[in-house]
Amino acid sequence: MRANELRAILGGRDFRRLYGTRLASQLTDGVFQVALAGYVFFSPERQASAGKAAAAFAVTLLPYSALGPFAGVLIDRWPRRRILVWTPILRAALVLLVAALVAAGEDGLPFFLGVLVVLGVNRFFLAALSAALPHVVRREHLVTANAFAVTSGTVIAFVGGGAGYALRRAFGGGADGTALILVCAAALFLTAGLIATALPDRLLGPHLENVTRQTSEALGNVLHGLADGARHLAHRPLGALALAAISFHRFLYGIVLIMTLLLCRNHFSTDADRGLATFAAMLGVSGAGYFAAALVTPPVVRRISKEAWIAWLLGGAALGLLLLGLPFAERAWAAGAFVLGVVSQGVKLCVDTTLQESIEDAYRGRVFAVYDMLFNTMFAAAAAAAATWLPADGRSYATLSGVIVAYAAGAVAYRTASSRAAAHRDPAPVPH
Numbered sequence: 001m002r003a004n005e006l007r008a009i010l011g012g013r014d015f016r017r018l019y020g021t022r023l024a025s026q027l028t029d030g031v032f033q034v035a036l037a038g039y040v041f042f043s044p045e046r047q048a049s050a051g052k053a054a055a056a057f058a059v060t061l062l063p064y065s066a067l068g069p070f071a072g073v074l075i076d077r078w079p080r081r082r083i084l085v086w087t088p089i090l091r092a093a094l095v096l097l098v099a100a101l102v103a104a105g106e107d108g109l110p111f112f113l114g115v116l117v118v119l120g121v122n123r124f125f126l127a128a129l130s131a132a133l134p135h136v137v138r139r140e141h142l143v144t145a146n147a148f149a150v151t152s153g154t155v156i157a158f159v160g161g162g163a164g165y166a167l168r169r170a171f172g173g174g175a176d177g178t179a180l181i182l183v184c185a186a187a188l189f190l191t192a193g194l195i196a197t198a199l200p201d202r203l204l205g206p207h208l209e210n211v212t213r214q215t216s217e218a219l220g221n222v223l224h225g226l227a228d229g230a231r232h233l234a235h236r237p238l239g240a241l242a243l244a245a246i247s248f249h250r251f252l253y254g255i256v257l258i259m260t261l262l263l264c265r266n267h268f269s270t271d272a273d274r275g276l277a278t279f280a281a282m283l284g285v286s287g288a289g290y291f292a293a294a295l296v297t298p299p300v301v302r303r304i305s306k307e308a309w310i311a312w313l314l315g316g317a318a319l320g321l322l323l324l325g326l327p328f329a330e331r332a333w334a335a336g337a338f339v340l341g342v343v344s345q346g347v348k349l350c351v352d353t354t355l356q357e358s359i360e361d362a363y364r365g366r367v368f369a370v371y372d373m374l375f376n377t378m379f380a381a382a383a384a385a386a387a388t389w390l391p392a393d394g395r396s397y398a399t400l401s402g403v404i405v406a407y408a409a410g411a412v413a414y415r416t417a418s419s420r421a422a423a424h425r426d427p428a429p430v431p432h
Contacts, residue, residue: 005141005144005298006144006148008141009137009141009144009145009148012136012137014135014136014199014200014203015136015137015145017195017196017198017199018084018129018132018133018136018149018199018204019149019152020195021084021129021192021195021196021199022129022149022153023152023153023156024088024188024191024192024195025088025122025125025189025192026153026154026156026157026160027156027157027159027160027163027188028160028185028188028189028191028192029122029157029160030156030157030158030159030160030161030162030163030164031160031161031163031164031167031181031184031185031188032095032118032160032164032182032185033157033161033164034160034161034164034165034168034181034280035164035167035168035178035181035182035185036115036178037276037279038164038165038168038173038178038276039102039107039173039175039178040107041261041265041276042173042265042272042273042275042276042279075124075127075128075131075206075365075366075368076131076206076362076363076364076365076366077206079201079202079204079205079206080128080131080132080204080205080206080365081132081196081199081200081201081202081203081204082201083124083125083128084125084128084129084132084193084196084199084204085193085196085197086193087121087122087124087125087128087193088125088189088190088191088192088193088196089189089190089193090121091118091121091122091125091186091189092186092187092189092190092193093186094114094117094118094121095118095182095183095185095186095189096182096183096186097114098111098114098115098118098182099178099179099180099182099183099186100179101114102175102178102179102182103175103176103179104175105175123372123376126372127365127368127371127372128204128365130352130356130364130368130371131204131205131206131361131364131365131368132204132205133145133146133149133356134356134361134364135203135204135205136203136204139357142353142356142357143297143298143301143302143306143349143353144298146349146352146353146356147293147294147295147297147298147349148294150294150345150348150349150352151290151291151293151294151345151349152291152294154287154290154345155287155290155291157287158283158284158286158287158290161280161283161284162280162284164181164185165276165277165280167180167181167184168181168276173272173273173276205361206361206362206365228363228366230370232359232360232363232367233359233367236358236359237421238307238354238358238418238421238422239354239355239358239359239367241307241414241417241418241421242306242310242350242351242354242355243351243355243370243371243374244414245310245314245347245351245410245414246347246348246351246371246374246375247374247375247378248378248410248414249314249317249343249344249347249410250374250375250378250379250382251378251379251381251382252317252382252403252406252407252410253340253344253379253382254378254379254380254381254382254383254386255382255383255385255386255399255403256321256325256340256400256403257379258382258383258386258387258390258394259386259390259394259395259396259399259400260279260282260333260337260394261279261394262390262391262392262393262394263328263333263393263394263395264276264278264279264282265279265394266392266393266394267328267393267394267395268330268333278330281334282333282334282337283337285334285335285337285338285341286337286338286340286341286344287341288338288341289337289338289339289340289341289342289343289344289345290341290342290344290345292338292341292342293341293342293343293344293345293346293349294345294349296342296346297309297345297346297349297350301350301353305422306350306353306354307350307414307415307418307419307421307422308415308418309346309350310346310347310350310351310414310418311411311412311414311415311418312411313342313343313346313347313411314343314347314407314408314410314411314414315407315408315411316339316342316343317339317340317343317407318404318405318407318408318411320335320336320339320340320343321336321339321340321400321403321404321407322404324336324339325400325404326397326400326401328395351371355367355368355371386399
């Protein structure tokens with residue numbers, strides 16, 4: 001990451017405001033998610049299982065995935081600045097509702113529905129952030145801006161996870177303690193909305209006066225709008241391949257993350273509190289991998305292209321899991337978590353930038369919402385699939401070997417397909 005380029009990006013007042021909104025929200029995401037993980041999976045009175053993990057992910061991710069395209073149309077219709085102001089406020093109110101359910105001892109369908117809506121609004125918020133970024137940085141700075149904003153946002157989410165864990169130690173891991181943590185999270189969400197109010201109202205688009213009649217009609221018809229966006233993407237093969245690559249990675253990463261949760265809860269330790277501490281440490285190590293990816297991805301991409309880097313990353317995931325995962329030892333698994341952190345963020349940065357460069361602004365919100373839909377769906381599908389065969393302690397040599405082979409094959413397939421597509425580069429989006 002070039003220092004002078006980063007200084008130019010940070011010199012932009014509006015970028016700093018957008019960035020501050022992201023940091024405040026993603027810090028709170030970490031607090032919220034650790035509170036939920038501790039309550040659902042690492043409470044002493046609850047036993048984690050692959051089936052329970054799959055059910056939790058399905059309830060919280062799959063229904064929103066079905067709503068993702070609707071969110072995309074709205075991102076392309078409503079002022080994105082207002083979305084960034086009001087969604088944190090809505091999330092704060094919803095988190096307080098979830099806190100009340102937790103305090104009442106509820107851990108059934110009403111609880112999961114509340115969590116579903118909170119996380120669904122979050123994906124809506126993050127899609128708006130991605131669609132807004134090209135309005136506050138220059139096109140030639142998008143790779144570095146993505147590397148810096150997205151990765152530091154992810155890292156701050158891990159910091160929030162650490163803060164959530166500290167609050168759990170202070171308040172306790174039971175229902176009352178979890179409810180207090182969620183009240184703190186609600187206050188932090190309000191901070192994110194407050195920061196977003198400093199952004200100019202029309203800066204982030206969409207500029208509807210430049211939208212074609214076809215797109216305007218699509219705003220009133222979600223399914224038509226989604227098909228319209230798909231046709232737009234079909235003429236941009238590198239963008240379509242980028243979505244395919246990250247969907248493929250998310251499915252495999254979902255299997256590994258479910259294994260990690262079960263290993264921490266039932267294999268590396270059988271004590272609930274130590275299991276949560278181990279899982280938090282794994283996430284922290286993975287977060288360091290995300291940070292490393294932010295440092296190395298921009299200079300590597302300038303030398304070998306985004307497509308080549310994605311292929312190398314997928315191949316690196318196969319090698320890392322082969323060497324570090326198969327022993328199923330805690331320290332080696334943590335090192336593997338670092339490798340997968342590098343892979344996950346490196347692939348995401350390349351995919352984000354590819355889409356931002358090749359998708360017209362009038363379509364960008366819908367494409368990023370579909371991106372989020374695939375991001376969640378593939379992860380939840382992985383959890384559901386893994387639940388049918390993973391043992392309670394998460395240790396399965398056959399499953400991990402299958403993931404390794406799939407990563408290796410995916411690296412070769414993506415490199416071959418992207419090399420062919422590169423001969424017919426995606427057209428640049430129409431300037432807004």
